[in-house]
Amino acid sequence: MKILVTGANGMLGVDLCAELTSAGHTVIRADSGIRDGLSLPAWVRIDVTSTKEVAECVLYHQPDAxxxxxxYTDVDGCERDPDLAYRVNALGTWNVAAVCGTHHITLFYISTDFVFDGSKKEPYTEFDVPNPISSYGASKLAGERYVASLCSRHFIVRTSWMFGAHGKNFPDAILRKAGAQSEIGVVCDQIGSPTYAPDLSRALVALLESPLYGTYHITNAGHCSWHEFAKKAVELAGVKGVEIKPMPATAWPSPTRRPAYSVLRHYALELQGRDNLPPWADALNRFITARKS
Ligand SMILES: NC(=O)c1ccc[n+]([C@@H]2O[C@H](COP(=O)([O-])OP(=O)(O)OC[C@H]3O[C@@H](n4cnc5c(N)ncnc54)[C@H](OP(=O)(O)O)[C@@H]3O)[C@@H](O)[C@H]2O)c1
Structure with a gap:
């Protein structure tokens, strides 16, 4: 298949394009700013907030999906500048959904656990009602609604707590600090499911051929607090002499309210008998091993 990926230069995008290519698909990589050395013919520069640019790009390349x-993934940035959040995450997605819907192109939209408020005490399924408590979550939910209403052949894939080799990520930040500090305070009262970008990429590639359009939750299996995530990263990296101290979310300086509990149950995949995502600690181990080499 010919697949056009927006955000191809981002943390998920880089791994996803590699996975699509190794599965034999033709990939058109689109992003807003292309790093030096990557302006190859297969790269396309687009601003998703431009209706014209999005339509021209999709119609020129004629992708199957x-x-x-x-x-705009800077959660605190979204809180400070909600107009920018809505411009990129809502209008940008509106543009993509409109052209895909009109031309019957399958659309995958990557969404987030932040569409939920975090008040539930057990994992959220795809049938739970979103209620975002941040601008990032609200703007991503607005994107979901455009996708669902404008493009019948859609997959809305919610994921959470992503980490990978090609972007700013939590385990890297912890391991950098662990090399420089003897004590690190980490939030212990927010619970979620860490997700390794290559594992999510594989799951997305597997969904490409499915006729079962709709909403899916896809994360690594299991859940933890940020504190447990940090402790496991330090343990797997073999870093000694640093204490990871539990800290309440209220002690973390941020303008953003985050869900206290945002574990996503992969209910749609479970119902289809295809929920086979590996555990997050196994994924973290692979990430740390790859980081060392
Ligand atoms: N990271 C997570 O923990 C997480 C969790 C749940 C869901 N998600 C979702 O997963 C998806 C991928 O996340 P990620 O972490 O890979 O994000 P990322 O690393 O921030 O990458 C996002 C990409 O989008 C591009 N972009 C931003 N504004 C654009 C615009 N106006 N036009 C075209 N491209 C634009 C960025 O390019 P520039 O940098 O050049 O602007 C960047 O390459 C996002 O939809 C995100 O909402 C992420």
Whole structure:
């Protein structure tokens, strides 16, 4: 298949394009700013907030599917500048959904656990009602609604706590600090499911051939707090002499309210008998091993 990926230069985008290519698909990589050395013919520069640019790009390349991973992902930035959040995450997705819907192109939209408020005490299924408590979550939910209403052949894939080799990520930040500090305070009262970008990429590639359009939750299996995530990263990296101290979310300086509990149950995959995502600690181990080499 010919697949156009927006946000191709981002943390998920880079791994996803590699996975699509190794599965034999033709990949059109689209992003807002292309790093030096990557302006190859297969790269396309687009601003998803431009209706014209999005339509021209999609119509020129005529993909079988679009995977829309581009987003304004700075959660605190979204809180400070909600107009920018809505411009990129809502209008940008509106543009992509409109052209895909009109031209019957399958659309994958990558969404987030932040569409939920975090008040539930057990994992959220795809049938739970979203209620975002941040601008990032609200703008991503607005994107979901455009996708669902404008493009019948859609997959809305919610994921969470992503980490990978090609972007700013939590385990890297912890391991950098662990090399420089003897004590690190980490939030212990927010619970979620860490997700390794290559594992999510494989799951997305597997969904490409499915006729069962709709909403899916895809994360690594299991859940933890940020504190447990940090402790496991330090343990797997073999770093000694640093204490990871539990800290309440209220002690973390941020303008953003985050869900206290945002574990996503992969209910749609479970119902289809295809929920086979590996555990997050196994994924973290692979990430740390790859980081060392
Ligand atoms: N990271 C997570 O923990 C997480 C969790 C749940 C869901 N998600 C979702 O997963 C998707 C991928 O996330 P990620 O972490 O890979 O994000 P990322 O590393 O921030 O990458 C996002 C990409 O989108 C591009 N982009 C931003 N504004 C754009 C615009 N106006 N036009 C075109 N491209 C634009 C960025 O390019 P520039 O940098 O050049 O602007 C960047 O390459 C996003 O939809 C995100 O909402 C992420």
């Amino acid at each position: 679009v995977i829309h991973a581009a987003a």
